[in-house]
Amino acid sequence: MYHIAPMPTAIDAQISQQLHDCETATIGHFRESGFVDPAIRSLLTQTRVVGTAVTLSLPPTDGTLLNHAMRLVRPGDVLVIDRQGDNRHACWGGVMTQVAKGLGVAGVIIDGMATDALTIREQEFPVWCRGVSALTTKLAGLGGTMNLPVSVGGLVIHPGDIILADENGVLVVPADEAEAIAAKAVSLQEQENVILQRVARGERLPDISGATELVDKINRGVT
Incomplete structure (x- = not known):
């Protein structure tokens, strides 16, 4: 059938x-x-x-x-x-x-x-x-x-x-979530372009993203 x-x-x-x-x-x-x-x-x-x-x-x-x-x-x-x-x-x-x-x-x-x-x-x-x-x-x-x-x-x-x-x-x-997801993704892609521009000017990625700060906080026991 x-x-x-x-x-x-x-x-x-x-x-x-x-x-x-x-x-x-x-x-x-x-x-x-x-x-x-x-x-x-x-x-x-x-x-x-x-x-x-x-x-x-x-x-x-x-x-x-x-x-x-x-x-x-x-x-x-x-x-x-x-x-x-x-x-x-x-x-x-x-x-x-x-x-x-x-x-x-x-x-x-x-x-x-x-x-x-x-x-x-x-x-x-x-x-x-x-x-x-x-x-x-x-x-x-x-x-x-x-x-x-x-x-x-x-x-x-x-x-x-x-x-x-x-x-x-x-x-x-x-279908009812698609528009919000698209808007967030486009915004994030624009942010990524800005990050790459900052890296090209000599900044370090973990300083921009906050990864190094987070590692240091966790290792110091700071919540």
Whole structure:
């Protein structure tokens, strides 16, 4: 049986642009939650996507629902695929890459394997996965879900969550938190630029950051 829920609300264009100016690693400086297992890596050396999570859960050998999803996805969507623990079968390859790119899909996050890595790189289509495999899914008709919560990279991800992904990793945030996170990240990146300018003028990083002062206080027993 295939369980297909309605498509989620798409990300606001202004928030999307704000997040696109942010690095996942910058947000990692001030946030602990929402980061996908770093073993799920980008196949491209440099990339950044922001989009609306469209979630799928696929049985290990069955790619039927993923094929069907190509009539439902919208420009700017990010497919988030739960492979139900399978790390042998690739559900994504060269044909899916070219079809999804033509439809304007922003990227795909797979808790499992992809194939046709060369085509993916030639097409410069953003794919995050655990690795590559020559063994692929088939039109097996075994069922699956779309736009229901999934487990990917150690997180429960809901349809409509916001995905920010780059070569450093994948971040998932609730839609109602995205604007505040983007604003804080942009501010922090601006502060980092100022710090680098101060270092270039001869100041020492631990003096600017306060790290040396903190070490000294702790060693003196000062709270």
